[in-house]
Amino acid sequence: MHSQPSGGTPQHRVALLDPAQLPERFESVEALEEFLSRPSQALIDDLAQVDGDLMILGVAGKMGPTLARLAKNAAPHKRVIGVARFSDPEVRQRLEAWGIETITANLLDRAAIEALPRVPNIVFAAGHKFGAKDNQALTWAMNTHVPALVADTFRGARIVGFSTGNIYPLTTVGRQGASEKTPPAPLGEYAQSCIGRERMFEYFSAQHGSPGRLFRLNYAIDMRYGVLYDIASKVHRGEAVDVTMGHVNVIWQGDANAQVLRSLRHCTVPATPINCTGPETLSVRWLVDEFAARLGVPARVVGQEAGTALLSDTTLACRLFGYPLVPLGAMLDWVADWVKREQPAFNKPTKFEVRDGAF
Template sequence: MQSKQSGSPGHGSVELLDVARLPARFESVEALEDFLSRPSQALIDDLAQVDGDIMILGVAGKMGPTLARLAKNAAPHKRVIGVARFSDAAVRQRLESWGIETIAADLLDRAAIEALPRVPNIIFAAGHKFGAKDNQALTWAMNTHVPALVADTFRTSRIVGFSTGNIYPLTPVGRQGASESTPPAPLGEYAQSCIGRERMFEYFSSKHGTPGRIFRLNYAIDMRYGVLFDIASKVHRGETVDVTMGHVNVIWQGDANAQVLRSLRHCTTPPTPVNCTGPETISVRWLVREFAARLGVPAQISGQEAATALLSDTTLAGKLFGYPLVPLGAMLDWVADWVKREQPVFNKPTKFEVRDGDF
């Protein structure tokens, strides 16, 4: 029997994440998003110890909608507010159907930020990566200027800010990846601007005493995007996969979202980083072969694995949150099935193959 908990008024009961009964596949986007939004008991317990409502800035991105829905399902009596420009009205409608309040605002507008309600808990999920090299000024504005505005405005809140493992240097394969104490060595303006984001949260925390956490993520997996999707799609199309960037870490997006929200209970002053990814160092060559077998096509591989890769050590996250709940094998099966059936996608490649930081 699967566990239930009471949902918010008018939204029925909420099904808890049951890792002993994972689905074999996702028949639709709706089924996928429903599963991504199922809270674990650990998440429910952590949010119960965090006072106040939650506001997610940049809620309309890839992870934002299910992050907001997960927060509402885990803490149905809290207000969950999602802020974005909402250029796609359907995203706003979907959020509101899940009981999430929405506010349309351009976070580049100081007055719009200052007009937002003051809530005790802020998740900063805004940023710019895709096409960063084509609009470097916007990349810096979104990744550094906006965090400064937010950190100054919400000085009395807890702030958990998304960052990225791209701020680390490439590390030798066969060892633990970069830990939170590894000195940053950002390659390219995207990663440099993300260090700028971290520094803004640190600066305003030191100025105002704001508690927070820096959430360094790579790479989240959904059926519609992510490293596994990128590789499976190439394999499905019969394209050759270059394995020079020969190893990766990945984590199920639902696990990543849960860790973001649970970080509200583990804020520090000044904000300190926590790496978020899966514990396995995964061979890209092995992934190509696994997907080829599942999709029934030949594996096409080129290149030779480099001695280094973008890898993160998640010892701290394991201590704070435990291991991710959704295993790699399930993700492989789900992604292969989704790609084979040509289900909806985001068309936002991770560019995990990039070794020079040029996104």
């Protein structure tokens, strides 16, 4: 297994991601997060071509901590700065233990944004989804107003902004999902506010000549959350899974985070979208059967598959980055093992079953 120095300290070496040597299971959260933070050689090479330090806004979310750690492992001589409110101080402590600088800031505060250090590379990972239908004003403020403040303040910087495949219409099952050329048709205010976020980044990218990418993700998974966790947990509890939204795409969170960081090398003026998910279209009914077999329990489903689903075409991402390195079979085995052993979870369901855009 290859390794490289981390943080400028020769004694500390970081394992590289080797798809030929995947673990059989994860014994702990620590083992999972270490694996999620292993860089590929391709990521190391791409970040070496991107000048300057990196700041991640909204670093305390589900993907943020391992995204920051992955960036630091892939580019140990760059400053990696994580910005969040840090309502959970343990997240901040973990980040700092990994060599990531942290700044506490409320991104709804214009003065707080203007006080942040000017670095040439920004990953915007802040946003509001869960509970969006109960606080639409906050949803729009976080998803549209804050991106405008950030894009205007960090003029000239490369900005990769997280977006979502929810901005697309449901597409016909049996064909390729929505591509970057598919006209957005956001259903519900959450998805509409995410188009607002994209338009703000696009506008200020053109105004200031700031290179950017709009990173349309669905759905990232690790052991503690995601579509696979949601389905496996219901199967494990003996609950029926609704298969009306009958097909999904998923991608390993480590692969998604690597593509976020590699997108810094592929920014455009004005900012343009790129889809991120796994290349397979997965049957939810098939996933239920697969998890039932692994967990040794009966498969139970309700509903009937609709003829449309939220699906994305990742031809562009696969051309730029290659196929994701962690295969579906490994994800199924890992999630089933994690759920069977009742390991920790984020308790943040994806709500992938929602078809009316109300999150």
